[in-house]
Amino acid sequence: MAEPAKSPPAPPAKSTxxxxxxxxxxxxxxxxxxxxxxxxxxxxxxFDQHVALAFIDDGVFQxxxxxxxxxxxxxxxxxxxxxxxxxGVTKFYVEKESMQERxxxxxxxxxxxxxxxxxxxxxxxxxxxxxxxEMGAIMQQQDVLLNF
Amino acid sequence: MKIxxxxxxxxxxxxxxxxxxQFAKAxxxxxxxxFRVFFYNDGVNxxxxxxxxxxxxxxxxxxxxxxxxxxxxxxxxxxxxxQRRGILDEGEAKRHGKGEGSANIAPGFRISxxxxxxxxxxxxxxxxxxxx
Amino acid sequence: xxxTVNKSPFQTNSLASxxxxxxxxxxxxxxxxxxxxALKGTIASGDIWxxxxxxxxxxxxxDVAARxxxxxxxxxxxxxxxxxxxxxxxxxxxxxxxxx
Numbered sequence: 493m494a495e496p497a498k499s500p501p502a503p504p505a506k507s508t509x510x511x512x513x514x515x516x517x518x519x520x521x522x523x524x525x526x527x528x529x530x531x532x533x534x535x536x537x538x539f540d541q542h543v544a545l546a547f548i549d550d551g552v553f554q555x556x557x558x559x560x561x562x563x564x565x566x567x568x569x570x571x572x573x574x575x576x577x578x579x580g581v582t583k584f585y586v587e588k589e590s591m592q593e594r595x596x597x598x599x600x601x602x603x604x605x606x607x608x609x610x611x612x613x614x615x616x617x618x619x620x621x622x623x624x625x626e627m628g629a630i631m632q633q634q635d636v637l638l639n640f
Numbered sequence: 641m642k643i644x645x646x647x648x649x650x651x652x653x654x655x656x657x658x659x660x661x662q663f664a665k666a667x668x669x670x671x672x673x674x675f676r677v678f679f680y681n682d683g684v685n686x687x688x689x690x691x692x693x694x695x696x697x698x699x700x701x702x703x704x705x706x707x708x709x710x711x712x713x714x715x716x717x718x719x720x721x722x723q724r725r726g727i728l729d730e731g732e733a734k735r736h737g738k739g740e741g742s743a744n745i746a747p748g749f750r751i752s753x754x755x756x757x758x759x760x761x762x763x764x765x766x767x768x769x770x771x772x
Numbered sequence: 773x774x775x776t777v778n779k780s781p782f783q784t785n786s787l788a789s790x791x792x793x794x795x796x797x798x799x800x801x802x803x804x805x806x807x808x809x810a811l812k813g814t815i816a817s818g819d820i821w822x823x824x825x826x827x828x829x830x831x832x833x834x835d836v837a838a839r840x841x842x843x844x845x846x847x848x849x850x851x852x853x854x855x856x857x858x859x860x861x862x863x864x865x866x867x868x869x870x871x872x
Contacts, residue, residue: 510762515869517789525648528681531720535754541762549789589792628793631869632773636761639769639870640648640681641863648872655778655804662834663862666855672863766862769870772778 510635511542516551517639520569521561526554527569529640534572537579544583545576548627552590555619557602570602577606582618589624643667644764645677646757648771650685651700652693657686660770661703668711676714676760677704679749681771684727687717687749701746708748715749716756727751774865778804778872781816786871791819796826799861801853803832807839812847820847830861 514533520526536543547555554570561568573584584604591597604618622630631637645664649656664674679686686701693699708715717727726744728736729751733743745751761767775794779786787802787809794800802809809816810831820829824847833852843852853861862868 507762512758512761517872524681528721532680532754532757536758539755539758539762541758548793549785624792628795631793631867632795634867636767637769637867637869638646638757638761638767639872640771643859643862659778659804662855663858667859667862670856670859672859766866766868768776768862768868769872771870771872 509541511544511633512536512636512638513544513546513631513634515546515548515631515637515639516554517549519550519553520559521564521566525640526551527567529638530569530572532638532640533576533581534579537576537581543581544585544630545581546585546587546627546630548587548590548624550590550594552586552594552596552601555584555586555601555604556596557600574602574604577604577618582606582608582616584619585622585627585630586619587624587627588621591621641766642673642675642764643766643768644675644760646767646769646771647677647679647683647686648681648769650682651691653682654772656770656772657683657700657704658698660768661700661707663768663770664707664713668707674711674713675764676716676756678757678760679715679717680721680754680757682721682725683771684717684722684725687715687722687746687751688727688744689746690744705746705748713748717745717749717751718757719751719753722751774799774801774861774868776801776803776868776870777806777809778802778870780805780808781819782808782814787816788819790869790871791823791827794823794827797828799828799830799865801830801832801858801861802850803835803858805835807831807835807841810836810846810850811841812845817847820850824849830857832858 559570607613729745730743781787
C-alpha cells in the first residue's frame with residue numbers, strides 16, 4: 493500500500509540578505525587578486541544579497557581610466573566594473589585619502605554608473621568617494637567581508 | 641558556532657594554508673562546526689594529490705585530507721581558479737581532453753563553483769580569510 | 773570587529789592601514805609575519821603604542837616563537853594567544869577583516 497502523502501515540507505525560511513563587502517586593496521595586473529575578486533563579485537551578484545565594493549590603498553588603481561593591456565597580452569578587465577550596475581552592484585566606495593596619497597582625483601577614475609530602477613531608471617554614479625573614517629564605519633556595518 | 645574558512649594561497653610559499661589548518665583544527669577541537677573550507681586564487685594548489693614534500697616536512701595536502709576525513713569537512717576548490725592552475729577531477733580531465741589518469745584532485749577535496757563561496761558567507765556565522 | 777594582520781610593517785602598509793580604519797573597541801590580531809609589528813623600539817611600534825587604549829592587540833604565540841622573538845623584545849601589554857585563542861576571537865566578533 494502506498495504511504496500516505498506527506499504534507500509538503502515547509503519552504504525554507506527566506507533568510508534576510510546579508511551585507512557583503514569586497515575589500516580591494518591591490519593594484520590590477522601585477523597579481524591576479526583584483527581580477528579574481530571581480531569574478532567573485534560577478535557570481536555573488538546572482539545571490540540576492542546586499543553587495544558593495546571598497547577600494548582602499550592600491551585598490552584605487554583598479555578603477556583608473558585608460559587601462560590598455562594590449563601589449564601585455566592579458567585581458568583588460570576594467571570595463572567589467574562598468575557592467576556591474578546591470579547586475580545590481582551599484583555601491584563602489586572609493587577612499588579619498590588613498591586616492592590623495594597616490595596623486596589621484598576622481599577625474600582619473602573611469603565613470604561607473606547604474607540605472608536606478610527606483611527612480612525612473614535615472615543614470616547615477618556608482619562611485620562614492622568616502623573618507624577614511626567613513627570607510628572604517630562602513631566596514632563595521634557589514635555581515636561578510638571578503639579580502640583577496 | 642558555524643565557521644567557514646577561505647584560503648587564498650597555495651601550500652609552502654605562504655604560511656596562509658598552515659595558519660588556516662591550525663585554525664580549523666582548533667575550531668573543531670572547541671566543538672565548533674567548520675561549515676566549509678573554500679580554496680581560491682593559488683589556494684587551489686592545496687588540493688593536488690601530486691605534491692611530494694620532503695619526508696622531514698609536513699604534508700599540507702595530506703593534513704587537509706586527513707582532517708576532512710576525520711571531521712567530514714567540506715573542502716571546496718574553486719573550479720575557475722582550478723582550471724587556470726591545472727587542478728582537475730575526473731570529470732574536468734575528461735571534458736578538457738587531458739587524458740586518462742590526469743585528474744589530480746586530492747582525497748577529501750571537491751571542485752565546485754564560486755557560488756559555494758558566496759553560499760558559505762550566507763550560511764555561516766563567521767568567515768575567516770587566510771591569504772598573502 | 774576583528775582585524776588580522778599577517779604582514780611585517782617594514783614590508784607593507786597592512787598594519788598602518790588597518791590601524792587607520794579600525795574603530796574603538798576593535799581587536800587586532802598579529803599573525804605570521806605580522807608579529808614583527810609587535811616589536812618595541814621600531815619605526816612602527818609607535819603606531820600600536822598610540823592605539824593601545826582604544827584597540828585590543830593580540831599576537832599569535834606560535835608565530836612569535838617560530839621567529840625567535842623574546843617576550844622582552846615585544847611591546848608591553850599585548851595579549852599572547854594560541855590557535856584556540858584565535859578561534860575565540862573570531863567567535864567573539866561578528867566579522868573579521870584580513871589585511872592581506
